[in-house]
Structures are given as structure tokens and as C-alpha cells.
Amino acid sequence: LWLLLFAVIISTALDLWRSPALPEGSPLPVLTLQDGTQADLQAMSRDRPLLVYYWASWCAVCRFTTPTVEQLWRDGENVLTVAL
Numbered sequence: 001l002w003l004l005l006f007a008v009i010i011s012t013a014l015d016l017w018r019s020p021a022l023p024e025g026s027p028l029p030v031l032t033l034q035d036g037t038q039a040d041l042q043a044m045s046r047d048r049p050l051l052v053y054y055w056a057s058w059c060a061v062c063r064f065t066t067p068t069v070e071q072l073w074r075d076g077e078n079v080l081t082v083a084l
Contacts, residue, residue: 028040051077051080052080055084
């Protein structure tokens with residue numbers, strides 16, 4: 001039991017230590033959208049979480065998940081899709 005507890009503590013500590021983070025002061029890129037407008041990912045994700053959804057027409061998993069992502073967008077969630 002102690003070994004299991006110790007393993008969980010070490011695993012959690014390593015996950016927190018290695019968690020992805022941008023270096024201080026590094027800006028996220030500004031993206032140019034298909035309609036010519038620009039999207040600032042940092043501004044879009046400031047107030048609420050942003051789902052960046054990458055999909056492709058040939059992707060079988062994407063055909064299954066795209067309707068759900070579209071419903072999130074229709075419900076007013078913060079979604080940005082990227083077609084490959």
C-alpha cells in the first residue's frame with residue numbers, strides 16, 4: 001500500500017513538473033482565417049476554454065466527431081476548426 005501511494009505521489013509530481021507551458025512572454029501566433037480576418041488564440045482563450053479542432057475529410061474518426069463539435073459551436077461554445 002505504501003509503495004502504491006509513493007508511486008502515485010511521484011507520478012503526480014512528475015506530471016506537474018513536466019506539464020506543457022509557454023515560456024514567459026512568448027506570444028501565441030495570430031492566425032489568418034479563410035475569410036481574411038485574424039484570430040488571436042490568446043485573446044480567444046482568455047475568458048473561456050478554446051477547443052481547437054483539427055479535422056480532415058478523409059479521416060474516419062473526424063467523420064464521427066465532427067457533428068458533436070459542430071453542435072458545440074452551434075450552442076455558442078468557443079470552437080476554432082482547422083481543416084487539413
